[in-house]
Amino acid sequence: MSKEINFENYKSVVNIKVRYDDLDTLGHVNNKTYLSYLEESRIKYMTDVLGLKTDLLDFDVVVGRVDIKYLAPLFLIDNVSVYTRIARIGEKSYDFECWVVTQNGNEIKPSAYAIVTLVSVDKKTGKTKPNEKSMIDSVLAFEKIKPEFAFNKSN
Numbered sequence: 001m002s003k004e005i006n007f008e009n010y011k012s013v014v015n016i017k018v019r020y021d022d023l024d025t026l027g028h029v030n031n032k033t034y035l036s037y038l039e040e041s042r043i044k045y046m047t048d049v050l051g052l053k054t055d056l057l058d059f060d061v062v063v064g065r066v067d068i069k070y071l072a073p074l075f076l077i078d079n080v081s082v083y084t085r086i087a088r089i090g091e092k093s094y095d096f097e098c099w100v101v102t103q104n105g106n107e108i109k110p111s112a113y114a115i116v117t118l119v120s121v122d123k124k125t126g127k128t129k130p131n132e133k134s135m136i137d138s139v140l141a142f143e144k145i146k147p148e149f150a151f152n153k154s155n
Contacts, residue, residue, distance in 0.1 A: 010083035
């Protein structure tokens with residue numbers, strides 16, 4: 001990628017242990033497994049920053065879109081981490097920007113870049129709802145780089 005990445009701007013990081021069943025027949029981490037890695041990173045962020053209580057399954061969001069660019073394969077022996085931040089907040093949705101990387105000492109090598117859009121949903125009606133102010137305030141207090149705001153656009 002031509003974009004220079006400053007991983008210090010990503011305060012939420014989850015380390016992933018590659019399991020044997022994550023692999024495909026070529027010995028690479030299977031492309032569908034990246035979705036699990038991204039989910040694990042979102043759960044960590046939402047627990048640590050947004051106060052999600054996973055034992056209560058108090059999710060009021062659904063995944064609206066996942067866009068992954070695969071950059072390099074992952075293998076069983078790799079030390080994998082996912083760096084995550086909220087990069088955009090819309091009226092009813094928000095985007096997680098994620099880097100799946102391998103780490104050897106201080107060297108970080110990107111393996112995938114993803115944008116995951118979550119849509120806020122009212123659990124009683126099943127319809128979209130505006131993002132809660134408390135969520136926005138928590139994100140702004142946490143993030144080093146403030147997210148782009150995209151209100152009154154397609155969310």
